[in-house]
Amino acid sequence: MNVPKALTIAGSDCGGGAGIQADLKTFQELEVYGMSAITAVTVQNTLGVQGVYPLPPEATAEQIDAVGSDIGVDALKTGMLFSAEIIQAVAERIPAFGWKNVVVDPVMIAKGGSQLLLPDAVQALQHYLLPLAAVVTPNIPEAETLSGIDIRTMEDRHEAAKRICAYGPKMVVIKGGHAENHEQSVDLLFDGTNFTEMAGKRIDTVHTHGTGCTFSAAITAGLAKGLPVIEATMTARAFIQAAIEDSLVLGQGHGPTNHWAYRRRGEISR
Numbered sequence: 001m002n003v004p005k006a007l008t009i010a011g012s013d014c015g016g017g018a019g020i021q022a023d024l025k026t027f028q029e030l031e032v033y034g035m036s037a038i039t040a041v042t043v044q045n046t047l048g049v050q051g052v053y054p055l056p057p058e059a060t061a062e063q064i065d066a067v068g069s070d071i072g073v074d075a076l077k078t079g080m081l082f083s084a085e086i087i088q089a090v091a092e093r094i095p096a097f098g099w100k101n102v103v104v105d106p107v108m109i110a111k112g113g114s115q116l117l118l119p120d121a122v123q124a125l126q127h128y129l130l131p132l133a134a135v136v137t138p139n140i141p142e143a144e145t146l147s148g149i150d151i152r153t154m155e156d157r158h159e160a161a162k163r164i165c166a167y168g169p170k171m172v173v174i175k176g177g178h179a180e181n182h183e184q185s186v187d188l189l190f191d192g193t194n195f196t197e198m199a200g201k202r203i204d205t206v207h208t209h210g211t212g213c214t215f216s217a218a219i220t221a222g223l224a225k226g227l228p229v230i231e232a233t234m235t236a237r238a239f240i241q242a243a244i245e246d247s248l249v250l251g252q253g254h255g256p257t258n259h260w261a262y263r264r265r266g267e268i269s270r
């Protein structure tokens with residue numbers, strides 16, 4: 001049996017809605033064997049982030065080496081990387097193992113406002129990690145930071161996607177969760193030549209904690225199964241739409257999404 005295998009290099013969210021917990025749940029739901037290399041332990045729940053404890057960069061690097069040298073990795077994603085030193089350690093390993101199916105979710109600030117990437121690490125992300133990415137998935141504030149432009153319109157998003165693409169990723173997906181569109185959430189894809197829009201009905205809910213992690217993990221799962229990037233992204237869009245629509249309503253604040261909603265709808269594709 002050929003088992004698709006995916007690695008997440010990200011922070012731990014003890015509340016289970018974002019970070020490695022969301023990624024591993026997503027891999028499992030999409031029938032991909034999940035592995036993790038932890039970069040930081042966060043203390044958080046639906047009310048926000050209460051603590052951030054980064055690991056030494058060697059600890060992340062050794063976890064990557066352990067799974068890469070033994071089990072193997074068909075696709076990987078990065079999430080919360082916290083510091084320039086951790087980014088450098090991760091970026092050295094990717095070409096050393098020859099990994100190409102690399103999804104970079106450039107996590108910077110949690111929805112509650114907590115810093116998950118140090119400001120001086122943005123340049124390391126741009127120069128060391130983006131050139132290795134098959135897909136990079138910024139939300140609108142992250143796209144503004146990476147591109148250096150304010151995004152108010154879809155035209156601004158086109159320009160930001162072009163500027164981010166210039167760092168070297170093969171595909172840029174600027175997610176639309178933060179856009180001021182009350183009808184739809186529209187994600188913009190740019191492959192260096194063509195733009196594609198993927199729209200879904202916007203759900204009026206506060207339970208969107210971990211949407212970005214879950215979306216990028218679902219893309220990673222698709223790549224691990226051998227899907228082309230555009231197809232993996234379309235499946236991920238359907239996965240996150242179901243996860244937001246069939247919300248679990250947990251906790252007193254911004255609750256997690258429902259990682260089993262997509263499977264329950266019978267939508268798993270091989």
Ligand SMILES: Nc1ncnc2c1ncn2[C@@H]1O[C@H](COP(=O)(O)OP(=O)(O)O)[C@@H](O)[C@H]1O
Pocket residue numbers: 138139140175176177178185186187200201202203204205208210211212213215237240241244
């Ligand atoms: N309220 C919503 N209704 C439907 N889809 C949403 C909603 N919020 C976010 N999404 C989708 O969830 C994914 C993550 O988007 P976003 O929230 O922008 O990322 P992040 O969690 O990184 O801030 C995207 O595919 C986006 O379109």
Ligand SMILES: Cc1ncc(COP(=O)(O)OP(=O)(O)O)c(N)n1
Pocket residue numbers: 010011012013018019020042079080107109110111112116208209210211212213214
């Ligand atoms: C450990 C950890 N990693 C990433 C995030 C951010 O997740 P995201 O999907 O962007 O969702 P929000 O936190 O912004 O709701 C996180 N919170 N924790």
